Amino acid sequence: MTDDTLEDFYDAIQDLGHPVLTAEELARALDCSQEEADRRLSELAGVGLVGRRDVERDPVVWYPKEWDQQARRERVVTFPNRREFVVSHPEQFTRARLSTFAHLIDTNGSGDALYRIREEDVWGAPYDDLADLLLALRRVTGERHESLEEWITRQWKRARQFVLRTHEDGYTVLEADSESLMGNVARQVLGEDQLHAPISDTESWVREGSEGEIKRLLYDEGYPVRDARDLDTGDPLEIELSLELREYQREWVERFTKQKAGVLVGPPGSGKTVAGMGAMAAVGGETLVLVPSRELAAQWRESLLESTSLSAAEIGEYHGGKKEIRPVTIATYQTAGMERHRRLFDERRWGLIIYDEAHHIPSPVFRRSADLQSKHRLGLSATPVRESDDEVEIFTLIGPPIGTDWSALFEAGYVMEPDVEIRYVPWRNEAAESEYASAVGHERRQVAASNPAKLDEIRRLLEAHAGEKTLIFVDWIDQGEAYAEDLEIPFLSGQTRYAKRERLLSEFRHGTREVLLVSRVGDEGIDLPAATVAIVASGLGGSRRQGSQRAGRTMRPVGGAQVYMLATRGTEEEEFVRDQLRHLQRKGVNVIEADAETA
Incomplete structure (x- = not known):
């Protein structure tokens, strides 16, 4: 009897052309009383074959039970004109893909997430070429969206129109893709404080120490600047970790070493300091760690001694209480930014600079330390938001965001x-x-x-x-x-x-x-x-x-x-x-x- 009723139930749904039905609709399909139809549906619900839901206008609607499971499956809805994705119950693979080219805007308690692709997401996407980025997009959406891909292509090209490089004579050159870009954009935005003189129609001689300001000013005009200078990597320094990185921490480190610049963004407790030490081991060069307080400097020193092969003689602190320059030096932002101390940091060629609590960087006092140059620049921050709405400068001065969305770490039990x-x-x-x-x-x-x-x-x-x-x-x-x-x-x-x-x-x-x-x-x-x-x-x-x-x-x-x-x-x-x-x-x-x- 149950099997016959279930078959009648599916036949009625197919005939009606919508996914749910009431007892009254089934009664008409079976030519029986509503009471009889309700009894049969209750039997099916009792053995788990159909589901029931109370709604506002009809007392009860009934639907195939397996749709409960289907409703919990991943589903991606794309809004190409808004450059947004609504993702229901995203899997780890989808979250990981989206984190490379989109920004998590909002989530709710029902497993839905809203992502948006911003200009800066495309500018900083960790792909070797445009084709790889578009392939990642298609793997998430399952289809091509011509207007969205055209917009991404324009942003990809826009982010590669200015580059800082080292001239064969040792000074820095700003190079543009075209004469128009150099004349109508760069030389209109940048003045004598940033550029010495033109070298050619597409090249300008950069004043030493103004590289960070050039990046900020052109970024504000919508033109990210690639940094391809031949910066020294510093003296080599072999560092071994005595702990095992989690899978997502390894992904952070791998992406950073590939990009050579970026900001690790993750919730408190996700182990950004540990990932920072992993980056030190991967780079293998002398390292400057910048922190907002001497307490945090002491904690970094303790963590390095506990979790790496570094000896006490290889780690120095430089702040109001101590003045030590070592192969690994931990300094406060305030001290590193002072003119009388800054020459000491400039003279040493660091293989890596780590900016802890990197959300401080846009403020005037801390920004001076961002002008210190290194081939590898790593920021750490749980909350790269600022009430002054200048958090984009964090990524301009250090590098693009790198991280895993918080909900993924919550679900995995890491945090x-x-x-x-x-x-x-x-x-x-x-x-x-x-x-x-x-x-x-x-x-x-x-x-x-x-x-x-x-x-x-x-x-x-x-x-x-x-x-x-x-x-x-x-x-x-x-x-x-x-x-x-x-x-x-x-x-x-x-x-x-x-x-x-x-x-x-x-x-x-x-x-x-x-x-x-x-x-x-x-x-x-x-x-x-x-x-x-x-x-x-x-x-x-x-x-x-x-x-x-x-x-x-x-x-x-x-x-x-x-x-x-x-x-x-x-x-x-x-x-x-x-x-x-x-x-x-x-x-x-x-x-x-x-x-x-x-x-």
Whole structure:
């Protein structure tokens, strides 16, 4: 009876010409009562042969059960005029292909992802020739899209119309594909600060040290500049790794060594530092590592000693506390950019320069260090976004992005996706709410951030997560000191002496301290590998990068993690926190909203 009904079910679907039917439609097809048709369909559903779905207008619709499995299969829909792809349930192969020529715009919780091809994606695509890039595109879409391929072809050619090369006499030359490009583009955009004089109709003599500025200025005009100079590779330095790279880290390193320049982009906990050491081993030359803080310099030194064959005598630090130039030198951006120190770095021919926390590069203080020249230039950043919208300069000054989309690493289990919850906290009393209502500007935001009820919520969260390693973030020193006294936990800020800071961090890393209160000094440059809970009490007016960095402190290869973002209900903080977490949501991180408990 079941087999006969299933055959009747498929016959009815075919006759109707649409993929679902109701009991009433089956009843008409079988010339039986609706009650009988509903009973038969329920029997088929009971043995797993058909599925049922409640919808708004019809009480129930029925469909072939195997379509559930088909719905979970990969499907790519291309919008060639918008240069976008909607990919349902993308497989690892498809994600890997797309990451080489497209940008992940957004994802949702249903397994769908939106990708877009931007100009800079084509300019930096890691392919030897255009044919390889177009083949990769066709393998993703399964067909040819003439208008899209024509646009990609134009961008590919555009990215190869200017080149910096070394003249046989040793100076640098800017060369254009045509006389028109040199005269109407380069010489209109570039002035005496960048070019000495014309050499020919298509060549110009470059002023020494202006190469980085030339790249930026022409990039802004829509013309990327290839760097084909004969830069020294530095003295050779044999480096062996004592650990095994993950598959995606090997892919990062292979792509970098092929391109010789790029920025590794991946979530916190994905092992970008390890991949950086892999790049050092692959290049095999003397290396300069630039970092934003002396704490991060010390961590790099420790990691190199633990994970490579380098000896202590081969690693130097150059910052406010130490002044050592060695085959591998770790320096702060600020020190490397100072005129009185920069000559020391310029005189040494580095085989590789690594820019850690590379999102700092566009800022004026850090940009000076980007003019240091090397044959290999590698940036590392989890969050290459900037509120000044100049993040494209990160890739202009260092190299094109290299990386794996975050959701792929979450699904593979390399990095644990945190549970992020926006928790809305009411005012503790009318007096606090009145103070907010009468405040203006920056003071208004600070009053909302310091809502006394947040301390009550922090106590509840600490009790709920007793025994777990927890970080509490605040933006204001006064607030941090008050919380430290009330909660009886140490507060780590920029004012904390270096020795005490290192002791607190060591205690937290090794499990002898479970809770730590941290100011903005913890947003980056400090390695907190085992945090399982993060509570952001204030700082919700900060940047998208800050939100990602703080949530990222819990993204590690093992164990679950929970992030709480506290925002005062009915204030500007509500919108601030949503804006701040939008970047994480685009990376596939699930964000939920809830109300805090009330006393």
